[in-house]
Amino acid sequence: MSMSVLEALTPSTAMQCFTPNGCSLLLRVRASITLHERLRGLETCITSLDTQETQCQSVWVARASHRQQAGQQLQVHFGCFEVSVAQRLYVTLRTIPHFCGVQLDQSHLVEAGQLSYWVDRRRKAILVQVPRASGSPDYFVRLCLKLFTCKDAGAPVLVNASSVSRAVSLPYSQELPCLCLEGWSATPDAVRTQICPFENDTRALEMLWDTVHYHPGSQTLSWEPACPVSGQVSLCWCPGPGDSCHKLQHSSQLAHRRVQYLLVDTQPQLCLKFSTSWGSWVRCPFKQHRFPTPPTSRCTCVTEGGHSSQPVNLHSRPAHFLQPQLTWKLPLPLPSW
Known part of the structure; x- marks a missing residue:
């Protein structure tokens, strides 16, 4: 089997919240492949470089589709792995059955300074998880409209470094492509992180x-x-x-x-x-x-x-x-x- 069967491996960090004060960081793994008649499934594994602990997940390709769909491209979304801030991971993707040399791998750092969020459309609020890291200062988060500058769309919220929960809920009135989440450390001249959740959202574009x-x-x-x-x-x-x-x-x-x-x-x-x-x-x-x-x-x-x-x-x-x-x-x- 050729290496070209495995086209791309994309890990990304996400957040899952069951209540406003209960959120966890997750790693999502997505793969792009070309179907092959000898391909039965895929396996992805993450290994913590700090603890050497390994977790794996598998997905299977329906047997009836092997010959009929050979050569077609497929996007595969694996389940989520629970991770922690600043964790260093080694992510691999292999075929089932495994063929020698047919494997993709990638290093991934769960960044300590990256904001994670979840949009609660029913309550019209964005739940934000501020990362916790050793010695981290207080942190500000706010919603703003990205015009020439980012104009306030709500008062900034201070998240204390000593808080047990580092999750906050920011209400919004309207989903817009330029509505952004901005966060920065409570230190002089801190660099601001900016994420726009609705930037490519079809529903938000319709609102304009x-x-x-x-x-x-x-x-x-x-x-x-x-x-x-x-x-x-x-x-x-x-x-x-x-x-x-x-x-x-x-x-x-x-x-x-x-x-x-x-x-x-x-x-x-x-x-x-x-x-x-x-x-x-x-x-x-x-x-x-x-x-x-x-x-x-x-x-x-x-x-x-x-x-x-x-x-x-x-x-x-x-x-x-x-x-x-x-x-x-x-x-x-x-x-x-």
Whole structure:
């Protein structure tokens, strides 16, 4: 069997909490392999270099899949090993049955200065385990929003070095990609450790596009990013359920700051489209008829020179210059106003 069957071995530190004051450090082991018809399973072992104690776990490959899936890649997640802070480990990965020379190994240090955390979505809190090490000073932890600097999203919490429990619970109001956990020793000019739990979280990304507001008095539609965003915002027109939202010409604005559109009519088909490096999202704030419609409506006209507006009778068909200017090449039916 070739060594190429074992592609990667990735150990990482995690934390498990059963109660706010009862947490333990764990080592997670993940492997990437290429399936082989002679492969029956995998075995990973960790050996403490301080005590020479060894723990092993095995996983098995379903026999029926050997020939059918040979050559396919597979991600394998082993169970967790309980470890302690500053422990030096030797991690190995071997095949079952074992073939001479087909093995991956890696040294791993459970870092004493690394924060471990667990997100409790039900309670909207992040449980933080501050590592304990011999002679370690008091420690501060806080939540902050990573903008140009990390802006406070809660008061810093002091964890005393003499505390029996080094676990704290930090409540948050909203899951955001820029919501970060920051920790530092209570010593002058201490280096700060920063971890952003929701940085690549799909649910947190969705939250960014929900802060759309409409002011009926001034008929202003606005959106302001809660986190730094690189991309564009534009008005778009969605003819019906399941249809693509067609961008209105000359309505694009940069998404890194507050975006607003003046004198916007509350048309259910009028939406906002967000285009970023993460993907595209569409929000239609008037679809649910949450906002009152003025007796004489005004409609945003997006022209090459900027935005202009003209009064429109709600029962009449819009004039030609008031029709939404779409980037769609084919003729589209006029919307009902």
